[in-house]
Amino acid sequence: MRDAHAQPRKVQILEAARTLFAEDGYDATSMADIARRVGVVEGAVYRHVPSKRDLLHQVIASFYEPLIDSATDAIASVDSPREKVAVLIRRQLQAFTEDRLLCRLLISEARSFDDYYDSEPAALSRRYTALFMDAFADGVRTGEFRSDIPATVARDIVYGSIEHLAWSSLTGHATLDVDATTDQLLSVITIGLSSTASPAADGDVSLGGLVDRLEAVTERLEATAPPHESTTRTPNEAR
Amino acid sequence: MRDAHAQPRKVQILEAARTLFAEDGYDATSMADIARRVGVVEGAVYRHVPSKRDLLHQVIASFYEPLIDSATDAIASVDSPREKVAVLIRRQLQAFTEDRLLCRLLISEARSFDDYYDSEPAALSRRYTALFMDAFADGVRTGEFRSDIPATVARDIVYGSIEHLAWSSLTGHATLDVDATTDQLLSVITIGLSSTASPAADGDVSLGGLVDRLEAVTERLEATAPPHESTTRTPNEAR
Amino acid sequence: MRDAHAQPRKVQILEAARTLFAEDGYDATSMADIARRVGVVEGAVYRHVPSKRDLLHQVIASFYEPLIDSATDAIASVDSPREKVAVLIRRQLQAFTEDRLLCRLLISEARSFDDYYDSEPAALSRRYTALFMDAFADGVRTGEFRSDIPATVARDIVYGSIEHLAWSSLTGHATLDVDATTDQLLSVITIGLSSTASPAADGDVSLGGLVDRLEAVTERLEATAPPHESTTRTPNEAR
Amino acid sequence: MRDAHAQPRKVQILEAARTLFAEDGYDATSMADIARRVGVVEGAVYRHVPSKRDLLHQVIASFYEPLIDSATDAIASVDSPREKVAVLIRRQLQAFTEDRLLCRLLISEARSFDDYYDSEPAALSRRYTALFMDAFADGVRTGEFRSDIPATVARDIVYGSIEHLAWSSLTGHATLDVDATTDQLLSVITIGLSSTASPAADGDVSLGGLVDRLEAVTERLEATAPPHESTTRTPNEAR
DNA sequence: GATGAATGAGATTTCATTCAT
DNA sequence: CATGAATGAAATCTCATTCAT
Numbered sequence: 001m002r003d004a005h006a007q008p009r010k011v012q013i014l015e016a017a018r019t020l021f022a023e024d025g026y027d028a029t030s031m032a033d034i035a036r037r038v039g040v041v042e043g044a045v046y047r048h049v050p051s052k053r054d055l056l057h058q059v060i061a062s063f064y065e066p067l068i069d070s071a072t073d074a075i076a077s078v079d080s081p082r083e084k085v086a087v088l089i090r091r092q093l094q095a096f097t098e099d100r101l102l103c104r105l106l107i108s109e110a111r112s113f114d115d116y117y118d119s120e121p122a123a124l125s126r127r128y129t130a131l132f133m134d135a136f137a138d139g140v141r142t143g144e145f146r147s148d149i150p151a152t153v154a155r156d157i158v159y160g161s162i163e164h165l166a167w168s169s170l171t172g173h174a175t176l177d178v179d180a181t182t183d184q185l186l187s188v189i190t191i192g193l194s195s196t197a198s199p200a201a202d203g204d205v206s207l208g209g210l211v212d213r214l215e216a217v218t219e220r221l222e223a224t225a226p227p228h229e230s231t232t233r234t235p236n237e238a239r
Numbered sequence: 240m241r242d243a244h245a246q247p248r249k250v251q252i253l254e255a256a257r258t259l260f261a262e263d264g265y266d267a268t269s270m271a272d273i274a275r276r277v278g279v280v281e282g283a284v285y286r287h288v289p290s291k292r293d294l295l296h297q298v299i300a301s302f303y304e305p306l307i308d309s310a311t312d313a314i315a316s317v318d319s320p321r322e323k324v325a326v327l328i329r330r331q332l333q334a335f336t337e338d339r340l341l342c343r344l345l346i347s348e349a350r351s352f353d354d355y356y357d358s359e360p361a362a363l364s365r366r367y368t369a370l371f372m373d374a375f376a377d378g379v380r381t382g383e384f385r386s387d388i389p390a391t392v393a394r395d396i397v398y399g400s401i402e403h404l405a406w407s408s409l410t411g412h413a414t415l416d417v418d419a420t421t422d423q424l425l426s427v428i429t430i431g432l433s434s435t436a437s438p439a440a441d442g443d444v445s446l447g448g449l450v451d452r453l454e455a456v457t458e459r460l461e462a463t464a465p466p467h468e469s470t471t472r473t474p475n476e477a478r
Numbered sequence: 479m480r481d482a483h484a485q486p487r488k489v490q491i492l493e494a495a496r497t498l499f500a501e502d503g504y505d506a507t508s509m510a511d512i513a514r515r516v517g518v519v520e521g522a523v524y525r526h527v528p529s530k531r532d533l534l535h536q537v538i539a540s541f542y543e544p545l546i547d548s549a550t551d552a553i554a555s556v557d558s559p560r561e562k563v564a565v566l567i568r569r570q571l572q573a574f575t576e577d578r579l580l581c582r583l584l585i586s587e588a589r590s591f592d593d594y595y596d597s598e599p600a601a602l603s604r605r606y607t608a609l610f611m612d613a614f615a616d617g618v619r620t621g622e623f624r625s626d627i628p629a630t631v632a633r634d635i636v637y638g639s640i641e642h643l644a645w646s647s648l649t650g651h652a653t654l655d656v657d658a659t660t661d662q663l664l665s666v667i668t669i670g671l672s673s674t675a676s677p678a679a680d681g682d683v684s685l686g687g688l689v690d691r692l693e694a695v696t697e698r699l700e701a702t703a704p705p706h707e708s709t710t711r712t713p714n715e716a717r
Numbered sequence: 718m719r720d721a722h723a724q725p726r727k728v729q730i731l732e733a734a735r736t737l738f739a740e741d742g743y744d745a746t747s748m749a750d751i752a753r754r755v756g757v758v759e760g761a762v763y764r765h766v767p768s769k770r771d772l773l774h775q776v777i778a779s780f781y782e783p784l785i786d787s788a789t790d791a792i793a794s795v796d797s798p799r800e801k802v803a804v805l806i807r808r809q810l811q812a813f814t815e816d817r818l819l820c821r822l823l824i825s826e827a828r829s830f831d832d833y834y835d836s837e838p839a840a841l842s843r844r845y846t847a848l849f850m851d852a853f854a855d856g857v858r859t860g861e862f863r864s865d866i867p868a869t870v871a872r873d874i875v876y877g878s879i880e881h882l883a884w885s886s887l888t889g890h891a892t893l894d895v896d897a898t899t900d901q902l903l904s905v906i907t908i909g910l911s912s913t914a915s916p917a918a919d920g921d922v923s924l925g926g927l928v929d930r931l932e933a934v935t936e937r938l939e940a941t942a943p944p945h946e947s948t949t950r951t952p953n954e955a956r
Numbered sequence: 957g958a959t960g961a962a963t964g965a966g967a968t969t970t971c972a973t974t975c976a977t
Numbered sequence: 978c979a980t981g982a983a984t985g986a987a988a989t990c991t992c993a994t995t996c997a998t
Contacts, residue, residue, distance in 0.1 A: 009957085009958095027266045030991075030992060030993080031992075031993060031994080032991095032992075032993090040957095040958070040959085041958070041959055041960065041961095042959095042960090042992090042993085042994085043958075043959065043960075043961090043994085043995075043996080044957075044958050044959075046993090046994070046995080047957060047958075048957095051993080051994085052992095052993065052994095107346075146427075148423065148426075149423050149426075149427060150423070152407065153404065153420060153423050153424065153427075154427075155403075156400060156403035156404040156406075156407050157396075157400040157403070157404070157424065157427055157428075159403055160398075160399035160400040160401070160402050160403025160404065160406075161395060161396040161399040161400055162399070163399050163402075163403070164394075164395035164396070164398055164399025164402070165392065165395040165396070165399065167395075168391065168395050171355055171356050171361075181392060184387070184388050184389070184392050185392070185396065187387075187388075187431070188385075188388060188392075188393075188396055188428075188431035188432055189396075189427075189431055190431075191430060191431045192426070192427035192428055192429075192430045192431030192432075193427055193431075248982075248983095269966075269967060269968085270967075270968065270969085271966085271967080271968090279982090279983070279984085280983070280984055280985065281968085281969085281985090282969080282970075282971080282983080282984070282985075282986090283982070283983050283984075285968090285969070285970080286981085286982065286983075287982095290968080290969080291967090291968070291969095487961075487962095505744045508987075508988060508989085509988075509989065509990080510987085510988075510989090518961090518962065518963085519962070519963060519964065520964095520988095520989085520990085521962080521963070521964075521965090521990080521991075521992080522961070522962050522963075524989090524990065524991075525960085525961065525962075526961095529989085529990080530988095530989070530990090585824075594888055595888050600888075624905075626901070626904075627901050627904075627905060628901070630885065631882065631898060631901050631902070631905075632905075633881075634878060634881035634882040634884075634885050635874075635878040635881070635882070635902065635905055635906075637881055638877035638878040638879070638880050638881025638882065639873060639874040639877040639878055640877070641877050641880075641881070642872075642873035642874070642876055642877025642880070643870065643873040643874070643877065645873075646869065646873050659870060662865070662866050662867070662870050663870070663874065665865075665866075665909070666863075666866060666870075666871075666874055666906075666909035666910055667874075667905075667909055668909075669908060669909045670904070670905035670906055670907075670908045670909025670910075671905055671909075726978085747970075747971060747972080748971075748972060748973080749970095749971075749972090757978095757979070757980085758979070758980055758981065758982095759971090759972085759973085759980095759981090760973085760974075760975080760979075760980065760981075760982090761978075761979050761980075763972090763973070763974080764978060764979075765978095768972080768973085769971095769972065769973095
């Protein structure tokens with residue numbers, strides 16, 4: 001009879017796999033290791049999981065799904081695309097920094113398969129980053145974000161930066177100041193992506209930042225104050 | 240008797256390893272695979288390479304070293320830190336996009352080792368990204384780049400973005416338009432990193448810029464605000 | 479379904495290893511040989527033994543341990559140190575002669591490792607020979623054994639002799655008459671070690687040394703002085 | 718052109734093999750190791766030696782042969798069997814203690830072959846120990862040594878003891894005092910083997926045995942010494 | 957559901973030996 | 978005589994997976 005407090009086997013196995021995959025990597029973790037950690041024999045694992053590969057997929061899913069859900073909720077409660085993006089970045093950086101597993105697994109292991117594109121983890125990853133891309137596309141429509149940067153490029157910039165930052169903190173023998181780094185990353189990225197950035201891209205760029213700020217104020221004025229006359233200017237069509 | 244046109248064995252082995260590591264990954268490639276591709280038996284490989292791990296290191300080095308050399312040359316011929324950064328980014332994105340191997344190996348495989356930080360590839364990687372960080376630090380001194388972003392964070396943002404962009408193009412079943420993407424990335428990143436972007440921009444930012452900005456804001460305000468009404472709203476509530 | 483009469487696998491493996499190590503030596507025996515003899519595949523052996531080296535240790539232990547136990551019992555039932563020594567020698571010679579394995583393994587194989595001194599077999603060997611050294615030390619205290627021979631030297635003489643005797647019978651294509659040999663060895667060794675043999679024999683033992691000297695003189699006289707009458711006595715035909 | 722001081726290749730190879738076999742053991746030494754030490758490639762070794770096994774034989778021979786020669790000379794210059802034995806023991810112990818190689822190779826490696834008995838090293842070993850056995854047999858004839866101990870048993874006792882003593886000093890993390898040990902071993906063994914030892918072998922060695930021996934000496938003196946002449950010769954010049 | 961044993965394939969690595977040059 | 982490359986066999990060990998109980 002199982003202890004009432006004990007998790008069902010399936011959950012125990014997932015947790016063991018999660019931990020071990022995280023600590024040692026997918027290849028370096030054997031099914032025997034997982035079984036031993038759960039306290040059963042190798043064969044018993046196969047009652048609950050059809051294969052090691054599938055186990056990896058489940059582990060990844062068990063991370064992504066709550067993340068997707070909570071992120072979906074979180075961005076539903078804010079309005080502006082810019083803020084949605086900020087929320088997503090902050091969450092992601094926190095998640096990666098807090099959980100070595102998430103980071104390592106998603107970065108290093110999950111992608112090693114030839115059929116990655118068609119895999120379940122890839123689908124989850126797409127569902128997840130779609131949240132960002134949707135927010136970004138919204139921002140492009142509202143004029144907050146540059147229209148000359150494809151959403152996929154924006155996504156790669158954002159998630160690539162986050163991954164590297166998290167990874168550096170992982171292997172760099174140094175602990176990351178999540179809050180400071182988040183602010184820095186947010187600042188760099190949102191400024192770089194904001195619609196006001198594009199026109200200044202090639203000119204005398206040293207003024208760009210200052211202009212950005214003034215422009216931001218102006219945007220807000222534009223958005224709130226009823227225009228004296230209908231504004232027919234489409235911003236950010238430059239280039 | 241070896242064909243006069245043939246490469247020395249060592250080079251053949253390195254090339255075979257490079258290709259196979261790239262296509263299948265390090266773990267999924269066996270020494271037997273490499274030997275077979277070269278056309279010798281397994282044991283013969285070990286006359287030229289002491290171990291599989293070392294072979295990986297050599298493959299990585301054989302990519303990094305020319306890259307470092309040519310990048311060093313390239314940035315020596317331009318003056319401004321900003322341009323150096325631009326050169327580095329463009330090259331890196333090109334290199335990654337042109338060579339699946341470089342990308343995959345550096346991103347997914349090389350980092351899987353516990354002792355990555357102390358490994359030869361990591362040292363090369365640091366030597367390589369040091370080029371960027373030095374240029375960035377120079378730019379901070381000249382006022383071109385923001386002083387509120389640590390060079391390591393800047394590095395992670397840049398190389399993380401590049402990696403993800405290259406990776407997406409790799410797995411995304413789509414070919415990347417390197418030129419367009421480079422421009423986009425450069426635009427986003429250099430703007431995000433430029434000193435004018437910094438909210439705490441240090442005083443020495445030139446007066447001329449200030450004048451320009453004031454001019455621009457004035458223009459837009461003129462277009463937006465109702466002619467004779469005092470605007471009492473506090474600016475700078477962004478985010 | 480395993481035969482009811484069959485030993486557990488672990489025991490089968492140990493026995494196979496014992497036999498093969500004995501017949502062919504440790505290096506010349508492969509895990510595949512052992513597996514084949516047991517009737518399983520190579521990998522199956524590793525479910526029961528962690529490594530070949532460990533298997534050797536276990537085989538050695540499976541010989542030493544009963545030997546130590548029974549020898550401990552045996553010497554507990556006799557009183558005088560001299561008799562204890564006799565018991566130990568007789569047992570050891572019997573054990574070595576009866577079991578080629580014990581002999582070969584202990585003599586030739588087990589010692590081949592650099593780390594022999596710190597190994598488990600070495601510890602067992604020390605535990606075993608400690609029985610002898612303790613008895614010898616007792617004998618020194620009671621005056622039965624010479625005090626001018628360190629126990630370690632006595633041990634080496636005793637066990638070295640036994641080993642060589644057993645080894646000779648092993649490779650010499652001749653069967654050893656254990657009883658006769660034991661008697662001979664015992665005689666030589668106990669006399670050589672007895673306190674009466676010691677030139678510097680303490681106290682009442684000095685008489686033995688005196689006799690030695692007398693004997694020596696006699697020998698020289700016999701060799702130099704022309705016998706008064708023809709000596710027809712063959713000396714030393716006793717026994 | 719080879720340096721005039723350089724040894725011929727063959728000798729270099731033998732020396733390299735000797736050293737490496739000694740330090741690492743036969744199995745653990747590869748032909749490549751030997752070649753590397755000599756400074757040639759693997760294949761070159763086979764110009765001079767037909768096989769690794771043969772190389773071992775030659776190495777062993779290169780030790781045994783001078784040993785046999787010098788020992789033969791040494792015992793030719795002393796008269797009594799007892800002294801010959803003493804010389805042989807002293808030399809052997811010194812040789813073994815001075816040269817780890819001799820010891821290790823002869824004890825552990827050389828004997829590992831199934832065909833040891835018919836091998837060249839075994840023949841050399843027999844030639845070598847024959848010196849001892851001859852001297853012992855002589856001593857039996859002259860009455861110096863017990864006739865109830867077969868020469869082969871005496872040989873095993875002597876060489877077994879020496880081996881163990883040398884081996885202990887090798888692995889025992891302690892340096893052997895050769896002189897002291899030689900004296901101790903000589904004392905134990907020559908006493909144990911001397912003819913006077915046998916009668917007392919089984920009786921109680923205490924006073925009763927002493928009386929027996931005194932009796933025997935007296936008898937022999939009576940038989941040897943001229944009847945009415947005082948013997949003024951100092952006793953105790955033995956050895 | 958779990959156990960324990962087994963499988964069979966494969967991985968990396970080592971090595972004595974050969975041979976064309 | 979030497980080189981350098983190759984061979985081919987073998988050795989130890991690992992592991993995902995299966996299956997009778």
